[in-house]
Amino acid sequence: MSTATLSNAKPDTVASAAKLKPKEHGAYAILGIPIATSLLIAGISLPGVCVAIASVTGFLAHEPLLVAWGHRGSRAQRSTPTATRRLVILTGFTILCGCVALLTGSNPVRISLLGCLGLATTSFALAVAGNHRSLLGQLWGIVGLSVPCVPILLAGAIPSDLAIEIWTTWLIGFAATTMAVRGVIAAQKRHPRTIHWLAICALSVLVIGRYTSSSSLAIVTLPMLAMSGWLIIWPPPAKHLKRVGWTLVVGTVVTAVWMIVVV
Template sequence: MTASGSLLPREHGAYAELAFPLVTGLGLATPTVGTFAVAVGAFALFLVHEPLAISLGFRGARLQSQRGNRARIRVLALSALAVVSLIVGVRAAGSLLWPSLAFPLAPLLLLGPLMLLGRQKTLLGEILVITVFAATVFPLGATSGVPPSRILGASAVWWISFVLGTLEVHAIKATHKGGDRSRWTRWGSPVAAGATSLFCIVAAAGPLAAVRVPALALLPPALGTLALSVRRVHPRFLKRVGWALVGANTLSLIILLVFG
């Protein structure tokens, strides 16, 4: 199968945006059967996106014609796996899971209309996707008995980190390719990254223990994004930007799991 006809998600950054919260949710405490079930369900829903986009024609009429039947089968299979996994998770975790599921499911429902309108790649759509991914820490942490303050702190780290990275990617494209809608990101990205970095430095040195670790964890991607915004590269180097952000996020993950 060619890359253009693959049924796997094409946005490489999305893999990292899901992987870091998943690993965090699994690593904050001893995972249970419910934790693993929720993780499987989240990954299955993530894999649904590309075959759903193909079957709806968002990847073009040619791919819809060539891969449509296979894509629809994949959508049904992955959806069934997600439902079964969530049922297993609910049965294993009981009342612990239900409230926490609202955090990723609410932005996921908001994302549906944008996808049907073909606007999932707008900044709003990408932020909703980030919100879904970052919020997976809530049900994962709830099923393994992680304190709510730690769950909230970890989820906030990933949400802010991914939003900063997304703003900078849009700023890079706006700088070199133009576009009125995202022009503001050219100054918005360094301002957001700079303000976040300053907050993290102050909070990490502050007296509040519940804020100290998340602030310290958020500092590497905040500083990394600030550096990228000061020395803004050409869009052809976006893959290097992505790997730089992955490196910074890896430091965040280590801090959350070791000191969180």
């Protein structure tokens, strides 16, 4: 093979690999930060690590699945053989690690894993149907992406009620940031933002109410809520959307650190 052939093949390979990465960048934080936080809270265990790996590989299989099924257009479909191969590999890792977690985990871990499987299946179905960018699709995506923290926590002998509270805390925080980002986009398109205002206000009242009545862990979402409120009040220009994303990631990390300290 000539040098020219090698130089031509390399960009195609890089481009193909880039196309097979999930395009929903906020999903990386929604999946990764709760998993990392849960491992730090619960400690390292074989079922917990297997759940983490299965969750990541299952998430990475999302884009190859859409490409292989032709949901990313004709240009992306040209890489279907690569997408299919990657889909098979990632799915294999997901199934293998999921089975190890089922075999080595306790009964609560197994039950929660079945719930994770159901949520993942419905999330994939929404994506294949093309509804993953709708408000309902994104909110349901938050549920499916964040739920792996539950079996990880249970695998570390964290009480089930605390594990559920930690998960619902993440749901509140990510619901707020998702509504904030959608509100920023709506502002750029000059669309009404009433639903975004109401959602963030309702979530803030919920957190404060739960904290004053029962010292709820949800108070740790205040950094995420504060940044979400700031984005709704002063939506930045569209060209700063990437900066908005990183700002919300910082708020999420602050929430994660606070959660680790409190728990």
